[in-house]
Amino acid sequence: xxxxxxxxxxxxxxxxxxxxxxxxxxxxxxxxxxxxxxxxxxxxxxxxxxxxxxxxxxxxxxxxxxxxxxxxxxxxxxxxxxxxxxxxxxxxxxxxxxxxxxxxxxxxxxxxxxxxxxxxxxxxxxxxxxxxxxxxxxxxxxxxxxxxxxxxxxxxxxxxxxxxxxxxxxxxxxxxxxxxxxxxxxxxxxxxxxxxxxxxxxxxxxxxxxxxxxxxxxxxxxxxxxxxxxxxxxxxxxxxxxxx
Amino acid sequence: xxxxxxxxxxxxxxxxxxxxxxxxxxxxxxxxxxxxxxxxxxxxxxxxxxxxxxxxxxxxxxxxxxxxxxxxxxxxxxxxxxxxxxxxxxxxxxxxxxxxxxxxxxxxxxxxxxxxxxxxxxxxxxxxxxxxxxxxxxxxxxxxxxxxxxxxxxxxxxxxxxxxxxxxxxxxxxxxxxxxxxxxxxxxxxxxxxxxxxxxxxxxxxxxxxxxxxxxxxxxxxxxxxxxxxxxxxxxxxxxxxxxxxxxxxx
Ligand SMILES: NC(=O)c1ccc[n+]([C@@H]2O[C@H](COP(=O)([O-])OP(=O)(O)OC[C@H]3O[C@@H](n4cnc5c(N)ncnc54)[C@H](OP(=O)(O)O)[C@@H]3O)[C@@H](O)[C@H]2O)c1
Numbered sequence: 001x002x003x004x005x006x007x008x009x010x011x012x013x014x015x016x017x018x019x020x021x022x023x024x025x026x027x028x029x030x031x032x033x034x035x036x037x038x039x040x041x042x043x044x045x046x047x048x049x050x051x052x053x054x055x056x057x058x059x060x061x062x063x064x065x066x067x068x069x070x071x072x073x074x075x076x077x078x079x080x081x082x083x084x085x086x087x088x089x090x091x092x093x094x095x096x097x098x099x100x101x102x103x104x105x106x107x108x109x110x111x112x113x114x115x116x117x118x119x120x121x122x123x124x125x126x127x128x129x130x131x132x133x134x135x136x137x138x139x140x141x142x143x144x145x146x147x148x149x150x151x152x153x154x155x156x157x158x159x160x161x162x163x164x165x166x167x168x169x170x171x172x173x174x175x176x177x178x179x180x181x182x183x184x185x186x187x188x189x190x191x192x193x194x195x196x197x198x199x200x201x202x203x204x205x206x207x208x209x210x211x212x213x214x215x216x217x218x219x220x221x222x223x224x225x226x227x228x229x230x231x232x233x234x235x236x237x238x239x240x241x242x243x244x
Numbered sequence: 245x246x247x248x249x250x251x252x253x254x255x256x257x258x259x260x261x262x263x264x265x266x267x268x269x270x271x272x273x274x275x276x277x278x279x280x281x282x283x284x285x286x287x288x289x290x291x292x293x294x295x296x297x298x299x300x301x302x303x304x305x306x307x308x309x310x311x312x313x314x315x316x317x318x319x320x321x322x323x324x325x326x327x328x329x330x331x332x333x334x335x336x337x338x339x340x341x342x343x344x345x346x347x348x349x350x351x352x353x354x355x356x357x358x359x360x361x362x363x364x365x366x367x368x369x370x371x372x373x374x375x376x377x378x379x380x381x382x383x384x385x386x387x388x389x390x391x392x393x394x395x396x397x398x399x400x401x402x403x404x405x406x407x408x409x410x411x412x413x414x415x416x417x418x419x420x421x422x423x424x425x426x427x428x429x430x431x432x433x434x435x436x437x438x439x440x441x442x443x444x445x446x447x448x449x450x451x452x453x454x455x456x457x458x459x460x461x462x463x464x465x466x467x468x469x470x471x472x473x474x475x476x477x478x479x480x481x482x483x484x485x486x487x488x489x490x491x492x493x494x495x
Contacts, residue, residue, distance in 0.1 A: 060348060098412060099370050103308055106363045118351060125344045146410025154411035155404050162403020165391025170343055197414055
């Protein structure tokens with residue numbers, strides 16, 4: 001039986017943790033980032049598994065379609081079983097009051113990230129359909145509750161969640177599921193946000209959640225037992241929110 | 245409500261017009277903004293004919309300068325701004341989207357009005373709302389919460405507004421400015437025309453509504469919009485009120 005092929009978009013800490021987990025779960029991995037995915041890929045390769053990298057802009061679905069197609073072919077794959085989208089820029093976690101943002105800053109912080117996620121979602125269908133694959137969107141839980149001075153991040157995350165649910169509705173008949181994982185911001189390493197509005201101190205499980213914890217929870221959505229789950233949101237916040 | 249000044253975007257027709265009429269009936273001075281000044285002026289005539297006070301000014305929400313000019317002109321003319329209702333939505337909102345193939349330009353058309361537009365309107369209104377301890381209200385949709393197979397881009401930008409409302413409400417709360425959403429269902433001119441063309445459409449929609457009818461822009465949607473714009477809701481922020489006869493009960 002051939003190995004499952006997984007694409008992880010976003011090679012920052014959380015994406016790297018997800019990639020590690022998928023490799024441990026036996027996937028052949030492609031790691032994609034508009035900046036350099038090579039250092040993260042090298043750390044995973046160092047742990048014993050070959051990783052294919054794809055460094056490409058995500059502004060335009062046609063360009064991404066072409067770049068991904070070439071990467072898949074070169075790696076000897078015809079389709080994907082798993083696509084996990086984790087991309088969030090470090091800048092998005094820097095608190096900024098809305099009133100202080102210029103139009104171009106709003107575009108860069110809120111709207112460009114939406115464009116990148118939408119690009120990947122748009123191309124995902126054709127690469128996942130042949131193997132009835134699974135898509136997982138990972139966005140910070142600030143999408144669900146909002147937080148002062150993180151309006152662009154909350155807006156972008158909630159937009160992508162709505163787009164992912166729309167994709168879940170569209171693709172269900174093709175056997176593709178789309179689910180969402182929302183970790184708290186600290187799983188992204190945003191320690192500088194401790195004590196700010198986003199830090200409500202409401203997690204009930206002891207200790208801070210890590211990127212590896214998020215990756216483990218994400219992998220539940222890829223298990224055969226999760227076949228009936230689509231459009232759902234798994235909140236990985238140590239029991240802070242507990243709704244709905 | 246003497247002295248309450250409210251500005252509505254995309255207010256020449258549909259829900260924007262209904263909300264403008266309802267605000268005026270409740271005593272607000274209503275700034276009716278629209279891309280075409282003449283269309284806005286007609287709504288002001290209707291307001292005046294009923295004894296209310298309104299003023300029309302041009303505003304294309306996809307232009308930051310246009311939004312700023314409309315808001316500054318309002319503040320200059322009336323000396324205050326208490327509520328801003330961002331109601332405008334792209335003309336393409338109800339067009340099905342070929343999600344997998346649609347180009348970046350189509351996304352921009354949706355985003356320019358609802359997403360960039362929400363930022364622009366909020367940004368320009370902030371100094372005035374802060375002074376008046378006022379309220380910002382965004383018209384959103386259950387599609388933004390549930391997703392939509394065919395109206396996927398619309399669902400995306402309406403989801404955007406929900407994240408925006410929650411985060412901005414938390415940010416502006418300490419300054420006493422409120423930010424809420426309203427997710428309606430109501431007959432607009434476009435929907436009325438669709439009902440005309442497809443006689444069973446109205447009942448197909450109404451059958452999914454526990455109250456068995458599609459709302460009226462002024463009486464059903466305008467009234468709760470007035471509530472969210474005025475002092476009766478002064479302790480409500482960061483919420484989205486679903487006003488659709490019980491169609492959605494998941495919140
Ligand atoms: N009707 C419903 O049942 C329903 C359901 C869910 C949500 N909503 C929400 O409620 C709001 C109003 O909906 P509606 O049904 O009344 O929509 P509509 O009939 O399509 O009206 C949209 C209005 O927005 C204006 N507009 C479009 N682009 C603009 C721009 N760039 N600048 C300024 N104005 C612009 C249009 O004016 P022009 O004549 O200049 O194009 C029009 O008056 C929307 O935010 C919509 O998402 C409505």
